[in-house]
Amino acid sequence: MDEKDLIQKATKGDTLALSKLLQQNYSFLVKYLMKVTLHPQVAEDLTQETMVKCIEKIQLYNGESKFSSWLITIATNLFIDQQRRKKLEKNWLEHEQALRKMKWNVANMNEEWADVLDILAQIDEEIRMPIVLKHYYGYSYGEIGKMMGLAEGTVKSRVSNGLKNVRKELADLEGE
Numbered sequence: 001m002d003e004k005d006l007i008q009k010a011t012k013g014d015t016l017a018l019s020k021l022l023q024q025n026y027s028f029l030v031k032y033l034m035k036v037t038l039h040p041q042v043a044e045d046l047t048q049e050t051m052v053k054c055i056e057k058i059q060l061y062n063g064e065s066k067f068s069s070w071l072i073t074i075a076t077n078l079f080i081d082q083q084r085r086k087k088l089e090k091n092w093l094e095h096e097q098a099l100r101k102m103k104w105n106v107a108n109m110n111e112e113w114a115d116v117l118d119i120l121a122q123i124d125e126e127i128r129m130p131i132v133l134k135h136y137y138g139y140s141y142g143e144i145g146k147m148m149g150l151a152e153g154t155v156k157s158r159v160s161n162g163l164k165n166v167r168k169e170l171a172d173l174e175g176e
Helices: 003-011 015-037 040-060 067-108 114-122 125-135 141-148 152-175
Strands: none
Touching (some): 003 040, 015 040, 015 067, 040 067, 114 125
């Protein structure tokens, strides 16, 4: 049975045909992913994920490209998603480490900033930055607006709303 027949049967639910298709393309896919990832275990894992995704989505294959090209597209997207997750995780870890270091420094300076830092860490950067620039460094709303590329009114609004949230959170902490 040629590939076209296997694809036709697989898209109609024939699991044996799908199994043969995946077997025929497995080593090709692993070799591709080894070249992309430069890590054999990651390549194997992504190949498995690609095969699972193919099994789940075989009815979506439209035949406009070669079946192997479709598998490569799936594998490439899975790899890109994996890289994004790793980058987000790395950024989160760096943020957490910086926050811990800052808390440690604050605690050693006998300042009461630990609770404020916890709350600031939970606020989006676009709100946290103007608050810090205004109340920690003393910049004017206009200066902050220029630094951040925002209108002065937007900066005032972000600082005001952000401070309301900080005060509310601090009040909640004191009430506990």
